[in-house]
Amino acid sequence: MSVRVAWQQSVAFTGTILKYLAATMLVPLGISLVYGDDTAVFLASIAITVAIGFGLERLDDDPQLGPREGLLLVALSWGAVALVGAIPYVLAGYGTESALGDPVNALFESMSGFTTTGATATDEISFERHSHALLMWRQLSQWLGGMGIIVLMVAILPEAAVNGAQLIESEAPGPELQKLTPKIAETARLLWLFYIGFTVLYVVLLLALHAVGAAPNMGVYNAVAHGFTTLPTGGFSPEAESMAAFSPAVQWLAIPFMLVAGTNFALFYFMLRDDYLSFFRDREFQAYLGANAGFAVLLWGLLFTGAAPPLELGGVTQGALENSLRQATFQIASLVNSTGFATSNFAQWDATSRAVLLFAMFVGGSAGSTGGGIKVVRWLVVFKSLRRQLFTTAHPDAVRPVRLGGQVIDEGVISAIYGFTLLYLLVLGTSSILLMLDATRVGLELTVLESVSAGLATLGNIGPGFGFLGPFGSYVEFPTTSKLLMIFLMWLGRLEIIPVFVIFTGPFWKE
Numbered sequence: 001m002s003v004r005v006a007w008q009q010s011v012a013f014t015g016t017i018l019k020y021l022a023a024t025m026l027v028p029l030g031i032s033l034v035y036g037d038d039t040a041v042f043l044a045s046i047a048i049t050v051a052i053g054f055g056l057e058r059l060d061d062d063p064q065l066g067p068r069e070g071l072l073l074v075a076l077s078w079g080a081v082a083l084v085g086a087i088p089y090v091l092a093g094y095g096t097e098s099a100l101g102d103p104v105n106a107l108f109e110s111m112s113g114f115t116t117t118g119a120t121a122t123d124e125i126s127f128e129r130h131s132h133a134l135l136m137w138r139q140l141s142q143w144l145g146g147m148g149i150i151v152l153m154v155a156i157l158p159e160a161a162v163n164g165a166q167l168i169e170s171e172a173p174g175p176e177l178q179k180l181t182p183k184i185a186e187t188a189r190l191l192w193l194f195y196i197g198f199t200v201l202y203v204v205l206l207l208a209l210h211a212v213g214a215a216p217n218m219g220v221y222n223a224v225a226h227g228f229t230t231l232p233t234g235g236f237s238p239e240a241e242s243m244a245a246f247s248p249a250v251q252w253l254a255i256p257f258m259l260v261a262g263t264n265f266a267l268f269y270f271m272l273r274d275d276y277l278s279f280f281r282d283r284e285f286q287a288y289l290g291a292n293a294g295f296a297v298l299l300w301g302l303l304f305t306g307a308a309p310p311l312e313l314g315g316v317t318q319g320a321l322e323n324s325l326r327q328a329t330f331q332i333a334s335l336v337n338s339t340g341f342a343t344s345n346f347a348q349w350d351a352t353s354r355a356v357l358l359f360a361m362f363v364g365g366s367a368g369s370t371g372g373g374i375k376v377v378r379w380l381v382v383f384k385s386l387r388r389q390l391f392t393t394a395h396p397d398a399v400r401p402v403r404l405g406g407q408v409i410d411e412g413v414i415s416a417i418y419g420f421t422l423l424y425l426l427v428l429g430t431s432s433i434l435l436m437l438d439a440t441r442v443g444l445e446l447t448v449l450e451s452v453s454a455g456l457a458t459l460g461n462i463g464p465g466f467g468f469l470g471p472f473g474s475y476v477e478f479p480t481t482s483k484l485l486m487i488f489l490m491w492l493g494r495l496e497i498i499p500v501f502v503i504f505t506g507p508f509w510k511e
Helices: 003-024 026-035 039-057 067-085 087-093 103-114 132-147 149-156 164-171 184-211 220-230 248-261 266-272 276-280 283-305 321-336 351-361 376-394 411-441 448-459 480-494 498-504
Strands: none
Touching: 003 026, 003 039, 003 067, 003 132, 026 039, 026 132, 039 067, 039 087, 039 132, 067 087, 067 103, 067 132, 067 149, 067 480, 067 498, 087 103, 087 132, 103 132, 103 480, 132 149, 132 184, 132 220, 149 184, 184 220, 184 248, 184 266, 220 248, 248 321, 266 276, 276 283, 283 321, 283 351, 283 376, 321 351, 351 448, 376 411, 411 448, 411 480, 411 498, 448 480, 480 498
16 A cells, blocks of 8 residues: 555545544533533534545545554644643634633643643633533543553444554553453453443532532533543642642542553453452562552651651651651552542652652553553563563573563563663653753753653643642743653653554654
């Protein structure tokens, strides 16, 4: 197939995806009718999105998706969805002081939403400044991006299911796709059903807390809004204070659901079949829980004992057992799997506590979860292969394969994991330097920690960083060039680098 035809077919199928995206805008449109705000914005956004979708579809009546077209489609569709998703922000910002009226800020917000990053390019989130409908669209975009737009298309479109395994593998987080059923479309539907089920359960429990008086300001709107951003590990909130705006009961409830979101969803299928041993014996799951528990205990010790002044560590009182335990457990669960919610301003915590959080941000969720970052399974393979290297150096004649959960890891998979991890760190280092240089160019003071955290927070789809990029901060002060770089980093991180970089290589475009 020629390059021109491959491009044409990928773009045509992207148009189909945009058509379905327009249907999801009916949710904020309904909200706008309830609250009487921004109805025209979403009517116009739906019309524009449908027109673009139909226009792109006309490029090819029957697109056939091979391996090359699949890679191109995944990269194109995520970029196109973010571009179209920015339309409501731009339209709602016209004639107001909203920072979202700026096209670059709007694209930043949209890309941050669909990639479940949770970073914001507006300096104020409030119902006084933004409509209920626009803020719900912001929440919904994260829910759509959490399990994956391509996974959803494979689940509902027969033409996508033909090459669904390759499409999902290019989009899904982690080094490999675990096929649960003989047909990949059934696997996609199962993943989305689990995702929807956990979201509904979380919303119901939030409303139950509200009903018994344990969550006074958690009404239906907030419950649905946070359901849309907890399970996808997104972190957006219509409240400026994030989860700090809610009671301790709400914060405790969010912790297990954030942990669930960072767990490989395939494991829940095994539980559904009463195969509990496969769930609890999974090495990645064990390491994931161990990392969360270890970092949480360490951070709780620092906050409880008051390892460093001041006495009020961003809202955590030294010596307060429940407070410090809740803050530590919540922030670790939030940052390990890239959710980005906050219960206090951890940017004001002491240096040691912030160092613990920084290390936690490098871990990532599990493969097959909605979590971002490098992923736990990759770290396991890296550490096991390093241990193997030390052993074979001392015993050069020994043959010692790398095993995970009793299974031998193919050497090609190990090489790919090393390649990804090295490329991830290389992109992070380069982008951090570029962000610092660009900030210096415009006179913006940016420390090394802030520049590294900005690169890590966007590439790892985490959201908050340190300094003025803390959980209650914003990326609005960055120059336009830096915002464009971070938009690229969010896109790159959500697709796990390789599917994006490969389309920029010469061999990809050869006949």
